[in-house]
Amino acid sequence: MTEYVENKEIIARRIARMFHTGDVVNLGIGLPTLVGNYVPEGVTVILQSENGLIGLGPRPEPGKEDPDLTNAGGQPVSIQTGGAFFDSATSFGIIRGGHVDYTVLGVLEVDQEANLANYKIPGKMVPGMGGAMDLVAGSRVVVAATTHLEKSGASKLKRRCSLPLTAAGQVDFVVTDVGFFQIVGGRFHLKEWFEPYDPEWIMAHTDADVVVDDDSAACKDL
Amino acid sequence: MTEYVENKEIIARRIARMFHTGDVVNLGIGLPTLVGNYVPEGVTVILQSENGLIGLGPRPEPGKEDPDLTNAGGQPVSIQTGGAFFDSATSFGIIRGGHVDYTVLGVLEVDQEANLANYKIPGKMVPGMGGAMDLVAGSRVVVAATTHLEKSGASKLKRRCSLPLTAAGQVDFVVTDVGFFQIVGGRFHLKEWFEPYDPEWIMAHTDADVVVDDDSAACKDL
């Protein structure tokens, strides 16, 4: 059977294809940030950053950083022409009010009931939820971005999350480095698989109910 | 006995003396607006207008009116240097949040339980409450400004309001053209009387419980 090799780039590439011009997108820290690098030419998305801006731009050249202009990870960024700044209540009004089309975020676990856990490992690591709970509860479409397997080989996709939830029943899509999944009716529907992995491999390496629909297919030229 | 002669100016004059420099004050439409004309020299109050500004200034000269700059009655006004504009949610955040020190407003009825009615006469006149309910519920100090008697001779100060209430138990002071009242413990305490009226006259012409405290006195040089 195919050996699993972690591939974050393919996850970012596939998610970036979900967007259309004009979509408002919030990209979480870490892997989701990579998504911004792969938005197809001709598609203009508008990045929201929950610390208070619309029109997030790239990191400035060294020496041009402004301490008053950072992203939600505290890193120096820029703002695109036509962007806007606002306070945290307005920022989360945008998020909670459904004005963000897509939120992409990393997970510790995601399950077939559309639950997501990513803010706490009791007794071990408690970074806090930051803006994640609002983003998952409020965004129109929630995309979980994750490698398919842990370093240990365990499936990140679960029947039921064991860690404290970030939000219940809010995840719409899960994109891993083996496939593209939609959660519907308490199951992971494998809509696309990324070769060399195939449905058989994926079912064998996912600790949850995976359904392969009639219209599912291999995803080409990622 | 002294004959009652309506005198709105004396009401406005007495209320204007309540303020200290820096107080944030909202003046209702009609009689309360007059209060602004009598603020003592050396006292600088900051007028809030619920339609969205701090630093309300006088009506501009004819021909200098700006259709984008009005008071809560829709009349052309100006803004003082150092003022600020904001939206209606912020404006009522200021009001409800206790950031307005004094609200002065007219009444149809005010009673000894500190209730106030000024927005509706069922079946007859229903202008609506506008911002009055928030102003009375939210301001630190609520001052009811009213002539003491109706044209009919009936007392505006009541044991219990008969009209629908604007707010329950929120009025602190009532200033009429015969005296200055504080509401405490379910009674009108006459703190000052305006000559030629005296406590005897006032008790005889008020349809409510009026108490004259030991420190009450005639108000001189109004």
Added chain:
Amino acid sequence: MVEKPVISALEAARKVQAGNVVHVGGFLGCGSPDAVIAELAKLGTRDLTLVCNDSSILDQKSGKRNGVAPLIENRQFAKVIVSHIGTNAETQRQMNAGETEVVLVPQGTLAERIRAAGAGLGGILTGTGVGTEVEEGKQKLLVKDKVYLLEEALGGDVALIKAAKADRAGNLRYSKTARNFNPLMATACALVIAEVEELVDIGDLDPDDVHTPSIFVDFIVVSPRTEARA
């Protein structure tokens, strides 16, 4: 940034469908989208629900009318949700005659209910209206020994708002007290149409000075200020 379609006042008015809940900005006519309102009055679209601070000024004696008054006169609203109708006797007449349903909401509560809809909140707890007719039929909650009314979010289908200036992306700036309910309504409706006096290029507005970020605005109508407004 993505440019927003610039349409005519008539095209804007056509986007309002019979039966819609329509939020209209303005305070006694100050900051109301007059060009779009004029076209909507001509179209005569009916059975609308109005959410607005007030029913504007309609003075039959002086002939003065502004804001939503032409729509009230036309009886285009089945229901109006406002804080004040005292400057428009026709609204009161329609209410008394049972022709139009009038719901009076305290102004601060109205502002927060609209904001709540835009911000994805189910509602807010306010002390305003406790002990008055406003509390009828509402849930009362005790928080830290104080009684509050639960007031529910109030969203809408279409927001017709007015700003002084837009850039082509749809970022807005309001002028003075013409701001009032406009920025709140921009967040609270499925479709948002901004009538503006001036359209500028993307980049002409300082990102620190944008009052309504572009993402809230769907369409722009340009209607320069005329003498008639003053």
Added chain:
Amino acid sequence: MVEKPVISALEAARKVQAGNVVHVGGFLGCGSPDAVIAELAKLGTRDLTLVCNDSSILDQKSGKRNGVAPLIENRQFAKVIVSHIGTNAETQRQMNAGETEVVLVPQGTLAERIRAAGAGLGGILTGTGVGTEVEEGKQKLLVKDKVYLLEEALGGDVALIKAAKADRAGNLRYSKTARNFNPLMATACALVIAEVEELVDIGDLDPDDVHTPSIFVDFIVVSPRTEARA
């Protein structure tokens, strides 16, 4: 307009009393009142409750620290109410050791709870946290078939905020993402101290461009930007 007292960072820090609930602006140190924090750290005032977006950055390896980190290191807080402690391992250590009580609040809920306190609301209904540990001990309400948590207003005794510019009346303007929680906290505390980089005359700020109106601000501390901040 009335001028506000301009005081030193030390005088400002002295206004914070042991046991106070202190709101501190800033997001991972961006937009935090560093001069006042430095003096408060020197004073060592204890048993404080912190309300802040996060416990700032404290990286023992690189030596990088910002925002409220010096106060955390000093153990001046009996309790911290924040959305995130992941960039300050010392907060987590104190929490695990039972030295400091840590209350984690979703960031949007934290922002709204602070705003609610400033706006005189008892609380707000949010869908955030439903079905998670955040809902424990909270009232759940059903509005239009959706479940919401009742989240209560969160005010404070003192707000230590940071703005780019103040006029002498206390009107404030923030810069870029250094705005964050600062304007909310300015409304929510009994005493508000604004640290600013630049003080200008009354009249120098356009009333349409004021981010925090003067009436919210009690004291101004002027602390020009230094290279150290960048």
